[in-house]
Amino acid sequence: MPTKPISQNTLFYGDNLPILREYIADESVDLVYLDPPFNSNRSYNVLFRDEKGREADAQVEAFEDTWHWGEEAEDLWNELVTHGAPNVSAIMGALRQVIHENQMMAYLVMMTARLVELHRVLKPTGSLYLHCDPTASHYLKIILDSVFGPKTFRNEVSWKRSSAHSDTRQGMERYGRVRDVLLFYTKSSDYTWNPQYTAYTQDYIDSEYRHLAPDGRRYKETDVTAAKPGGDTEYDWQVKRRSRSDEKWQSDLENEFRSPKRGVGI
Numbered sequence: 142m143p144t145k146p147i148s149q150n151t152l153f154y155g156d157n158l159p160i161l162r163e164y165i166a167d168e169s170v171d172l173v174y175l176d177p178p179f180n181s182n183r184s185y186n187v188l189f190r191d192e193k194g195r196e197a198d199a200q201v202e203a204f205e206d207t208w209h210w211g212e213e214a215e216d217l218w219n220e221l222v223t224h225g226a227p228n229v230s231a232i233m234g235a236l237r238q239v240i241h242e243n244q245m246m247a248y249l250v251m252m253t254a255r256l257v258e259l260h261r262v263l264k265p266t267g268s269l270y271l272h273c274d275p276t277a278s279h280y281l282k283i284i285l286d287s288v289f290g291p292k293t294f295r296n297e298v299s300w301k302r303s304s305a306h307s308d309t310r311q312g313m314e315r316y317g318r319v320r321d322v323l324l325f326y327t328k329s330s331d332y333t334w335n336p337q338y339t340a341y342t343q344d345y346i347d348s349e350y351r352h353l354a355p356d357g358r359r360y361k362e363t364d365v366t367a368a369k370p371g372g373d374t375e376y377d378w379q380v381k382r383r384s385r386s387d388e389k390w391q392s393d394l395e396n397e398f399r400s401p402k403r404g405v406g407i
């Protein structure tokens with residue numbers, strides 16, 4: 142269905158599911174970063190407690206950090222199972238069988254419906270970063286695999302949020318939960334990637350680049366000979382596919398390997 146027209150730089154306020162469906166066109170977005178709510182401090186006993194019957198969803202405040210299994214979750218689950226892509230439908234069925242009807246399942250259904258829309262609106266060169274934590278990251282990753290395809294998973298970035306907690310002294314019998322998780326997927330294998338660099342620390346510069354050139358630039362002295370005859374280093378050399386074994390090898394400077402041409406390769 143065509144989306145409603147919007148002007149540039151529109152800021153939306155409200156539930157993102159109807160907004161995505163009504164206003165955001167297919168393949169129109171370069172990058173999605175989502176930091177959805179999740180009250181990970183709730184105990185697993187609460188998250189996985191059976192929620193029998195249909196609780197009144199109206200009692201659950203909009204944007205509350207928890208979800209309950211109720212009519213809305215049931216309807217959305219049915220929609221995903223009935224009309225979702227085969228992998229999405231299958232994963233929704235399987236997850237409900239093992240997780241059952243509880244807050245965790247309601248959360249995953251809510252997230253899946255939105256991830257399906259976010260995948261639709263991403264350009265073929267686009268990327269998605271989902272910010273979550275280990276409470277649900279394992280489920281979200283298989284959901285993302287089913288929506289995006291496992292081959293488009295690029296990284297799981299660990300964000301160390303705090304130093305070690307002091308709860309051990311207060312009786313905690315596990316390692317501190319101190320990191321968040323960023324799951325990075327792309328819409329296709331031909332995606333926009335801008336390399337990121339951070340500055341060296343002064344300690345590193347002082348220990349590694351101890352010499353100063355006359356023009357003021359720092360440098361290091363290092364041994365450029367290989368330790369073994371023939372060299373002890375390996376290099377990636379991307380070459381084009383050859384159609385005949387007597388053809389010369391050619392460097393694959395255009396990254397042809399990302400979208401190989403049809404035909405026999407040697």
Ligand SMILES: C[S@@+](CC[C@H](N)C(=O)[O-])C[C@H]1O[C@@H](n2cnc3c(N)ncnc32)[C@H](O)[C@@H]1O
Nearest residue numbers: 154155156157158175176177178179203204205
């Ligand atoms: C973890 S907070 C993100 C905070 C934000 N990234 C920041 O650093 O300030 C999650 C946010 O998602 C919003 N939210 C929850 N459900 C939503 C929905 N269905 N549609 C749009 N926003 C929603 C909440 O209101 C909350 O502001």
